Amino acid sequence: MSHDLIPEAALDWARAGKAAAIATVVETWGSAPRRAGSQMAVSELGEMVGSVSGGCVEGAVVLEAMEAITAGVPRLLSYGVADDTAFAAGLACGGTIRVLVEPVAPMLSVLTELVAVRASRLAVGYVVDLADWSRRLVEPGQDGAVDARLRADKAGIDEGRFIAPHNPPLRLIVVGAVHVAQPLVVMARLAGYDPIVVDPRESFAAAARFPGETILDMWPDEALTGLALDSRTAVVTLTHDPKLDDPAIAVALRSGCFYLGCLGSRKTHAARVERLRAAGFSESEIGRIHAPVGLAIGAQGPGEIAVSILAQVTAVLRGE
Structure with missing residues (x-):
C-alpha cells in the first residue's frame, strides 16, 4: 500500500481541535479507479486530504463523512455505475467500490498508536470488525490473515473483518x-x-x-x-x-x-x-x-x- 499520510493528517486535525473522519476503500470490483486501502481524510470544515476514487465520488463521500462525524458512528457505503447516476454519485469508469467511513473521535487512541507505529518504520495491520465496529492493531506473527495481507501489501475484507496493512514506506x-x-x-x-x-x-x-x-x-x-x-x-x-x-x-x-x-x-x-x-x-x-x-x-x-x-x-x- 501507498504510505500516504492520511492517518497523520486526520490525527493532526484532531489534535488541533477539529472533528474529522477517515474514508477507506475496503473492496472493489471491475475497473474501480483506486484499490482497496486507498484513503481520504475529511475535517468538520470540509477540508480533504487523499482520494478514494480519483474524483468520481469524493463529493458524496465528504457529505457522508460530515454526517458520520456528527453521529459518531462508522458507516459502510457502496458506489457503482448506473445509467442515470454515473456522473452524480457513481463511478463513470464502470467499477464498484465499498467505502468505510470512520469518525476519528471513537478511534482516537488506536489512530494515535497507528501513527506512532508508522513513524517507527514497523509493520502492523489495522483491523476493523465490520459487525461491531471494534478496531485494533495487530503485529506480524499474531494473525495469519493479517500476515498474509502484510506480505501481499493489499488491503481487503477477510471473514467480516477489514484488514489494512501498514508497511514501512x-x-x-x-x-x-x-x-x-x-x-x-x-x-x-x-x-x-x-x-x-x-x-x-x-x-x-x-x-x-x-x-x-x-x-x-x-x-x-x-x-x-x-x-x-x-x-x-x-x-x-x-x-x-x-x-x-x-x-x-x-x-x-x-x-x-x-x-x-x-x-x-x-x-x-x-x-x-x-x-x-x-x-x-x-x-x-x-x-x-x-x-x-x-x-x-x-x-x-x-x-x-x-x-x-x-x-x-x-x-x-x-x-x-
Missing part, C-alpha cells in the same frame, strides 16, 4: 549523486518512495544538486549498513567506480533489500561479477543483481534512464 537508496540520480530521486518520491542519496564526494553530493533530499556523504558500505536494508528497500548503484559501487553491492547482496540494480555496460558487469566471485559471493547471490540497470526501452539521457530504472524497480516490487 518504500525506500530507494541511490549510490552515486550523478546526473541520472537527479531525476531518479524526484520520480521515486512521486511514486511513493523515500529516496536517499549516498556519495562521499562533496562535489557530487551537494545540497544544491538535490534540493530537499536526504544526502549521506559517507562511504557506501558504511551508509548502507547503518540504513539496515529491508524488504521495503531498493538499491541502485550509479557511480561506475568499483571503489564506491562494489562495497555497496556487497552489503546489498547480503541484505533483505527487494531490488539491487547496477549501472554499467555488459562488459562492465562481467568484470563486476568476476570481482564478486573472487570476494566469495555465490552465483545465486550475484544473480540478484539487475545489470545493466533498468528496463531495455532504448533510454537516452538521464531522464529516460531514470524512467527505465524506476519501471524495473516497480516490476520487481509487484512481481512482474
Whole structure:
C-alpha cells in the first residue's frame, strides 16, 4: 500500500481541535479507479486530504463523512455505475467500490498508536470488525490473515473483518549523486518512495544538486549498513567506480533489500561479477543483481534512464 499520510493528517486535525473522519476503500470490483486501502481524510470544515476514487465520488463521500462525524458512528457505503447516476454519485469508469467511513473521535487512541507505529518504520495491520465496529492493531506473527495481507501489501475484507496493512514506506537508496540520480530521486518520491542519496564526494553530493533530499556523504558500505536494508528497500548503484559501487553491492547482496540494480555496460558487469566471485559471493547471490540497470526501452539521457530504472524497480516490487 501507498504510505500516504492520511492517518497523520486526520490525527493532526484532531489534535488541533477539529472533528474529522477517515474514508477507506475496503473492496472493489471491475475497473474501480483506486484499490482497496486507498484513503481520504475529511475535517468538520470540509477540508480533504487523499482520494478514494480519483474524483468520481469524493463529493458524496465528504457529505457522508460530515454526517458520520456528527453521529459518531462508522458507516459502510457502496458506489457503482448506473445509467442515470454515473456522473452524480457513481463511478463513470464502470467499477464498484465499498467505502468505510470512520469518525476519528471513537478511534482516537488506536489512530494515535497507528501513527506512532508508522513513524517507527514497523509493520502492523489495522483491523476493523465490520459487525461491531471494534478496531485494533495487530503485529506480524499474531494473525495469519493479517500476515498474509502484510506480505501481499493489499488491503481487503477477510471473514467480516477489514484488514489494512501498514508497511514501512518504500525506500530507494541511490549510490552515486550523478546526473541520472537527479531525476531518479524526484520520480521515486512521486511514486511513493523515500529516496536517499549516498556519495562521499562533496562535489557530487551537494545540497544544491538535490534540493530537499536526504544526502549521506559517507562511504557506501558504511551508509548502507547503518540504513539496515529491508524488504521495503531498493538499491541502485550509479557511480561506475568499483571503489564506491562494489562495497555497496556487497552489503546489498547480503541484505533483505527487494531490488539491487547496477549501472554499467555488459562488459562492465562481467568484470563486476568476476570481482564478486573472487570476494566469495555465490552465483545465486550475484544473480540478484539487475545489470545493466533498468528496463531495455532504448533510454537516452538521464531522464529516460531514470524512467527505465524506476519501471524495473516497480516490476520487481509487484512481481512482474
